[in-house]
Amino acid sequence: MTNATHDRSLRSWVTSANGHPDFPIQNLPLGVFTPPGGGAARAGVAIGDMVLDLSAAPVAEDVREAAVGGTLNALFALGAGTRRELRARLSSLLAEGSGERGALESHLYPAVDCTLHLPARVGDYTDFYVGIHHATNVGKVFRPDNPLLPNYKYVPIGYHGRASSLRVSGTPVRRPKGQLKGPGDEAPRFAPCERLDYELEMGIWIGPGSALGDSIPVAEAEAHVAGYGLLNDWSARDIQAWEYQPLGPFLAKNFGSTLSPWVVTPEALEPFRIPQPPRPEGDPAPLPYLLDPQDQARGAFDIALEVLILTPGMAKAGMTPHRLALSNTRHMYWTVAQMVAHHASNGCDLNPGDLLGSGTISAPGEGGFGSLLEASKGGKEPVQLPSGETRRFLEDGDEIILRAQASREGFAPIGFGDCRSTILPAN
Incomplete structure (x- = not known):
């Protein structure tokens, strides 16, 4: 499924790329950006250290029209065919030797x-x-005798979050209050929350949607995905422990989620598809x-995920x-296509710009935990930092990246850009 746009030897006249x-x-x-x-x-x-204004580029007219609305919703709605044509055109325009360099440089x-913005209106x-x-790790904290409930291996478990509190990378997060x-x-x-935590997730952006009452066959689900980003779905673990039964997450999760600003397309990720692990x-x-x-043969991805911390003490030093x-x-138990298909299986309609979070993606064993809840064993074992500090949960001023x-x-590596935010004290 790869083509000339994936050629490792391809170079750009934008030298930083x-x-x-x-x-x-x-x-x-x-x-989405403001110049x-x-x-x-x-x-x-995004091309190297630069941003190309898509609304002014010599690309298809429907793409230019979709580029001026301040969101990617209209572009997402155009679907995979338009994205593939756009990718090929941009690759040609930005490649070394392009005859249209002069028309693009300005x-x-x-x-x-x-200024980077949320990619879409969610x-x-x-x-x-x-x-x-x-x-499994979280289940051991909350339900030591029964960590993984029996429905997990039959149902792609999910819950409806709060779109209003999604923010782009770089926006601080206020420590929430709660019971x-x-x-x-x-x-x-x-x-104020005393057990504030991060969650290492992938964000999945929906492209062409579905009508209310219609389902999306799993074999067709990939056509409804517009791209991928990084998502930090912040969690107030102490609020969550008290409120989550019987209806699940509420105030412990809806106070803020941070998204990376760039949407990596399915086409860019073609070389990094792998079979879904057995x-x-x-x-x-x-x-x-x-x-x-x-x-099952190619619906998973091989993408390394990393969490970093910068405390005020580390920054000062x-x-x-x-x-x-x-x-x-x-390490995802379900594929993206399975999530999309399940979401629409009851006739729930999906729309361009809707966002799906993968849930926290942890690796097995030490060093691969996607949350402090896991890394600190529920707060029992503090995490040691090179500054001599420790963290059971996040403190005010901590920045998570x-x-x-x-x-x-055989292929050029690609990344997603940072998804970062700093914790502010509670009001």
Whole structure:
């Protein structure tokens, strides 16, 4: 499924793109930005350290029209065929030797001088729970005798989150308040969260949607995915422990979620597809509406996921961010297509710009935990930092940074850009 746009030897006349860890010419992710001089937000493409104004580029007219609305919703709605044509056109325009360099240079802006926005207007946000190692580890904290409930291996578990509190990378997150009740407390109290946590997730952007009452066959689900990003779905673990039964997450999750600004397209990720890892012996096969041979053969991804922390103490000492975890998307128990198909299986309509979260993706074993809840064993074992500090949960001023990179021999590695945010004190 790869083509000339994935050629490792391909180079760009935008020199910062050549060897760029995230945005070489083989990536070309989509986003929304405001140029340095201000003006209306419009769609752009990341190329090295620069952003190309898509609304002014010599591309198809429907793409230029979709690029001026301040969101990617209209572009997402155009579907995979338009994206593939756009990718091929951009690759040709930005490649070394392009005869149209002169027409593009005035529409390139240094990314550091641009304001980046949420890629789309999110109508609905659904958070799944497909990281089986995270689900098991968290289950051990809350239900030591029964960590993984029996429905997990039959149903792609999810819940409907709050779209209004989604924010782009770089936006601080305010420590929430809520009802807290410790094991020895007779009654709850209302106070700032004491067990604030991050969650390492992938975000899945929906492209062409579905009508109310219609389902999406799993074999066709990939056509409804517009792209991927990083998602930090912040969690107030103490609020969550008290409120989550019987209806699940509520105030512990809806106070804020952070998204990376760039949407890496399915086309850019083609070289990094892998078979869905086989289920452990004894696990049930997915029900027929969730099972497609092609999806099982190439519906998973090999993308390294990383969590880093920079505390105020580390910053004051001039230290660099410290890695807390290294995981991989191959640890997802369900594929993206299975999530999309299940979401629409009851006739729920999906719309361009809807967002799905994968749920926390942890790797097995130490060093791969996608949350502090896991890394600190529920707060019992503090995590040691190189500054001499420790963390059971996040403190005010801590900055969490998510990163991801897809790599494979014979192809140029591509990344997602940072997804970062700093914790502010409660009001």
